[in-house]
Amino acid sequence: xxxxxxxxxxxxxxxxxxxxxxxxxxxxxxxxxxxxxxxxxxxxxxxxxxxxxxxxxxxxxxxxxxxxxxxxxxxxxxxxxxxxxxxxxxxxxxxxxxxxxxxxxxxxxxxxxxxxxxxxxxxxxxxxxxxxxxxxxxxxxxxxxxxxxxxxx
Numbered sequence: 226x227x228x229x230x231x232x233x234x235x236x237x238x239x240x241x242x243x244x245x246x247x248x249x250x251x252x253x254x255x256x257x258x259x260x261x262x263x264x265x266x267x268x269x270x271x272x273x274x275x276x277x278x279x280x281x282x283x284x285x286x287x288x289x290x291x292x293x294x295x296x297x298x299x300x301x302x303x304x305x306x307x308x309x310x311x312x313x314x315x316x317x318x319x320x321x322x323x324x325x326x327x328x329x330x331x332x333x334x335x336x337x338x339x340x341x342x343x344x345x346x347x348x349x350x351x352x353x354x355x356x357x358x359x360x361x362x363x364x365x366x367x368x369x370x371x372x373x374x375x376x377x378x
Contacts, residue, residue, distance in 0.1 A: 234286050246279050257317040258283070259337060298323075302334050311339035 246252065247261055250272050254262040260283055264272045302318055309316040310333045311324075321334035324343050335343065346353055 234282060236286070239282060239286050242279060242282060246275055249275070257319045259320050298334060301332075305333055309333075309335045309339050311335050311342065 243259075243261065250264070252261045256262055260280065261276065264270070264276050267273050298318060298321070302316070302321065305316075307315050309321075314336070316334060316336055318334075320336065322337050322340045323332050324335045324340055325347060326332050
């Protein structure tokens with residue numbers, strides 16, 4: 226019988242494993258790298274072993290990735306003043322991912338979740354933004370021309 230190696234570890238598999246871990250143990254805090262926070266005070270527990278396995282998977286995945294251009298990334302992050310251009314929140318160098326190129330050709334650093342939004346909107350086209358606005362915030366016809374609807378008391 227031929228030897229079997231590990232199945233390929235993709236970003237989607239890693240994201241699913243992380244989500245399952247967080248759901249199982251009710252974890253909501255993450256470190257700068259995006260890994261769930263270390264389960265301090267729970268050493269040698271099932272949660273600790275699961276966290277170690279998750280950490281090893283993250284390490285394997287990062288080991289297969291090409292070496293990051295840290296100097297370029299740090300410069301890009303300085304130019305952005307440390308902010309994600311999508312959500313305007315602070316983004317750490319380790320947690321940031323490169324966004325798809327913008328209309329002006331720039332590739333800013335963004336949070337992984339903001340990158341997911343960018344990829345989805347790019348796939349669906351520019352009109353999806355107006356439909357989302359109408360769906361989520363009940364945009365009035367006046368809001369479509371830039372004006373906001375006044376609240377009535």
